[in-house]
Amino acid sequence: MLDRLYVRKKIERFLLEDIGYSDLTTDSLNLTERIKASIVTKERGIIAGINFAKEVFRILDPDVKFPISIEDGTSVETDETVLVIEGYADSILKGERVALNILQRLSGIATTTSRYVEKIKDLKTRILDTRKTTPGFRAFEKYAVKLGGGSNHRFALYDMVMIKDNHIAVCGSITEAVNRIRKNVSPMVKIEVEVSDLNQLKEALSLNVDIIMLDNMSVEMLKDAVKIADGNVLLEASGNITIDNVRDVALTGVDFISSGSIIHSSRWLDLSMRIQNTAGGN
Incomplete structure (x- = not known):
């Protein structure tokens, strides 16, 4: 696992790239609700990056909770829940794309690698x-x-x-x-x-x-x-x-x-x- 300080500094940069000085849509909606959101699979594969996705939401909302979370390296089928996020709506919406980008990219690499490994x-x-x-x-x-x-x-x-x-x-x-x-x-x-x-x-x-x-x-x-x-x-x-x-x-x-x-x-x-x-x- 990567050092958490290293991960946090990297993810802060990822968020800054995506949010910039303001999330024009979310900030203009004045959202104060607390909500639950789930990240779900749409195909089979190997999940990678769960802890990095969590760090995205923790940076935006220190009080965020994760009532459901699977472990990295888990094989998943279609329509499985891999992470549930409970927190303020604005923070979840601001972190959505960065968290998904990390999860989708890393899970794709883990899945592809596993297919090569399986062959031999x-x-x-x-x-x-x-x-x-x-x-x-x-x-x-x-x-x-x-x-x-x-x-x-x-x-x-x-x-x-x-x-x-x-x-x-x-x-x-x-x-x-x-x-x-x-x-x-x-x-x-x-x-x-x-x-x-x-x-x-x-x-x-x-x-x-x-x-x-x-x-x-x-x-x-x-x-x-x-x-x-x-x-x-x-x-x-x-x-x-x-x-x-x-x-x-x-x-x-x-x-x-x-x-x-x-x-x-x-x-x-x-x-x-x-x-x-x-x-x-x-």
């Missing part, structure tokens, strides 16, 4: 995300990947070395790039190298790096790479991974499959908010 659940290979995320929303999106059963790759540029094709092009070779890195980073930092063919793979293997990314390789080439590596290094397959080919890639024996599409191409889960009645009503 009997194999050793793990699904990883990438840094292809929405600016400012990365921590939330990577949280959703974990709820869907996936694992997080590096969070950002600062927490792991990954020598990619453009680094290699600038340095002149994989060997030169790795040697430069090792002169400047702690030996505790893991080093991953991206390779695009089997000759580069052999060069990377000779350097005893921690992980080798096999970029845009065919299934047959991946099988050859696994044989050449012979268990001496962790292997990550990446590039053009889809729900249709993820199992074939996993069957080659790679340790990880990284996919940007589980985040950037996931479809939002369809959810909506319904006003039930006044908080004091039946």
Whole structure:
């Protein structure tokens, strides 16, 4: 779970973007009623972001209550209630879109990830995300990947070395790039190298790096790479991974499959908010 202070600061920015200096509609209605509203599903999926949605309403109304709330990671069917909000009408209406945006986006990512994971659940290979995320929303999106059963790759540029094709092009070779890195980073930092063919793979293997990314390789080439590596290094397959080919890639024996599409191409889960009645009503 993300730190609550981090989450609150982010959501305050989301609300400021949406509300600005005034919610012209809601503020002009002079709403003082206390009401109940429910967020319900309109399709099957995995729910992610419940606590973030709650924080939206807490920021707008410190006295808000949630008499019904499911847990993140719960599988849901159509027309299920995932959250009931009890509070002042103006606060609920102002928070509606931001809360739904977060829930729908994250639930979509969790649902998509779970489908990839389900395809290879009997194999050793793990699904990883990438840094292809929405600016400012990365921590939330990577949280959703974990709820869907996936694992997080590096969070950002600062927490792991990954020598990619453009680094290699600038340095002149994989060997030169790795040697430069090792002169400047702690030996505790893991080093991953991206390779695009089997000759580069052999060069990377000779350097005893921690992980080798096999970029845009065919299934047959991946099988050859696994044989050449012979268990001496962790292997990550990446590039053009889809729900249709993820199992074939996993069957080659790679340790990880990284996919940007589980985040950037996931479809939002369809959810909506319904006003039930006044908080004091039946």
